[in-house]
Amino acid sequence: MKKKVMKGLVTLGLFLAVAVGAKAQSKDDKVTTDRPAFLLSVGPEAGIPLGNLKDHYNWTLGGSVQADYALVKRTLYINLNAGYTNIFADNTPGLDDLQLIPVKLGLKYYPFSNNNVYIQGQAGVSFITNSTGVYNDKSAAFVYTPQIGYLIPLGKGNYLDAAVKFDGNSKFVDGGTSNNVIGVRVAYAFKL
Template sequence: MKRLTLLAILFVSALMVSNHVNAQAPAGKKLLNIAFESGFPLGNAADVYKIVLGGSLQAEFPVKSNLSVTATAGYSTFTNSKIDGLEGSGFIPVKVGGKYYFASNFYGIGELGAAFYTGDGSSTTFVYAPGLGYSFPVADNKFVDVSARYEGHTGDFDRSFFGLRFAYSFGF
């Protein structure tokens, strides 16, 4: 996890230096982003799994100059079981929410939705996900977005986790 975070920081730094882009704000822009997500399970899930891996797409629609509505969908899996013979637990999160830009590129995000679990004994749970992030400009209307969030899953087996999201955003 530490290596992944360090690599992401180096990647973002290299993009910023190589493009010499004047600082621009993503606030007030209609954006689409594609992301790699990683995290570690919390609660009951931490007793069973070691890591969460996945990907997602997120659309952002401005409502005001510093407030946007978001829609996110993807696929993630709890993996690297701590119990021999137990396989990963995949899920499809579908969420809607809001993103508020505190400063030009720094934001808070909150989303609500559902997680549809795949595989044996699949179920659906309510999901809530508050987080903080920063969008680094890399070109006109293009950003590298890095965020951290807590994602809570309700239900019989708590599959909550703390996650990092590394995304490439572009206007549409």
């Protein structure tokens, strides 16, 4: 499964590179004004654990809802993201999947006025819903998420939001290590 996720990450990265290159050839400056002032997106997220987390967990799957609101000329947005993530355990006896509910606040910035490439940073808390079942002594952990993505127009205020992201979670147990995941988010977005 890790190979499939990694292939998906590489494919998405190549897709973003081609899309950005194609848009960079365009002289259309209307993109900034075409971006909605308020955007809501819903979609799945998948990833692979990194570091010590990958020793006992194989992959992640979840989903999230995100609201973006323009602060400055539809190039800088504030956003709120909430979701659910399941980190699937390997076959270690007595080890359960890890289930998180991340809630994050952040900023999204479109550095180019003529295309929809963005960088985003978020921070918040991941609530561990099954902390007693996975031998954790904490019920919440700090999470931060840098992300790079592309907002693909589908027409009439609808978009596909495709992004590569890194989720960094603080320690789930005292004396443990951070728990990091690299993944993708592909969401259907629409203006409100």
